[in-house]
Amino acid sequence: MPDAGLVFPEERPQGGRLTVSQVNRLVKNLLDDSFSVLAVEGELSNYVHHSSGHRYFTLKDQSSQLRCVMFRWAAEKLDFRPMDGAKLLAVGNLTVYEAAGQYQLNV
Numbered sequence: 001m002p003d004a005g006l007v008f009p010e011e012r013p014q015g016g017r018l019t020v021s022q023v024n025r026l027v028k029n030l031l032d033d034s035f036s037v038l039a040v041e042g043e044l045s046n047y048v049h050h051s052s053g054h055r056y057f058t059l060k061d062q063s064s065q066l067r068c069v070m071f072r073w074a075a076e077k078l079d080f081r082p083m084d085g086a087k088l089l090a091v092g093n094l095t096v097y098e099a100a101g102q103y104q105l106n107v
Helices: 019-032
Strands: 038-049 055-060 063-071 087-096 102-106
Touching: 019 087, 038 063, 063 087
Parallel strands: 063 102
Antiparallel strands: 038 055, 038 087, 055 063, 087 102
16 A cells, blocks of 8 residues: 555654554644644534633534544633534534544643
8 A cells, every 4th residue: 555645754663554543643744734723603502611621612504523622721712502403613623532543622
């Protein structure tokens, strides 16, 4: 299989095999380097206000959904109470939660 150029030589172990952590780190680096701040419009669903103060939710439209996280320091600035079903515009950057291998919008 030809080298797609996504695995940087300094991150490629001998034998060409990658660990799950290495793959997730590569994807995180690609997302971090490829996208600046995004404004994403959608319907709020699965809203959770965690005891840590962080907020977790999903933005969805007719055919897709996007996981989102809002850390406590940002959530403290909210001037409204988020509720499932609300239409909103979330501004943030795409990132990867490496431990789970899931990408999300960091609002």
